[in-house]
Amino acid sequence: GGWIDRHCRAEDLGATMTMDPTTADVIDAIAGPVGLVPGGVDVVFECAGVRETVEQSMRLARAGGTVVIVGVTPQGVKAEFEPFDLLFRELKVLGSFLNPYTHRRAAELIASGTIEIDRLISRQVSLEEAPAVIANPPAPGEVKVLVVPRRG
CATH class of the missing domain: 3.40.50.720 (NAD(P)-binding Rossmann-like Domain)
Structure with missing residues (x-):
């Protein structure tokens, strides 16, 4: 299903822990006495x-x-x-x-390869398909959709 796809992708990208919030108590699993960070996280x-x-x-x-x-x-x-x-x-x-001062830094991090975004793109659509994609909930397993206008 969609959650499992995102879970696998997150772990592949280096996530320390992932969980399905529909089958686990998120608070207990993270901040509980035997959770990932007992007592809670800093930020x-x-x-x-x-x-x-x-x-x-x-x-x-x-x-x-x-x-x-x-x-x-x-x-x-x-x-x-x-x-x-x-x-x-x-x-x-x-x-x-989000503010305009973050865009240049983000673009530089992507251009330098420090942040790898290709693995986050789960689907590419045309400009004509974009309104339908935006108007509907994400498909199972969808992370980021890239809109690629046709040249011509």
Whole structure:
């Protein structure tokens, strides 16, 4: 299925750990007493832009840790957290909207081969196919779709 394809690709690219969130308790598997990082991680980057992952991110950070919300949730989506938990564990929660100053550095990292992107591209489509791809949920196993306009 789609998750297994992404799981294999992530491990192939060097991920320390992957898990299927539909079959495992993410919080326990990562920050629980016998998890990957008991007590939680120093920094959590929430990149999915989904209510559940925003809520999980607060619980994955260690006391004194930082949560950076990068994923873009649709306007109007609300996430729940306990202000007491935030206060008691002294979490820092930051928002970080991508900015124009990151593009040149990203392009240089890709051009130099430091970041290998070819293995992330799961499909190429024409410009004419792009609206349908954007309007529909990703196909199982799809990671990144590259739009390649026809020359001529």
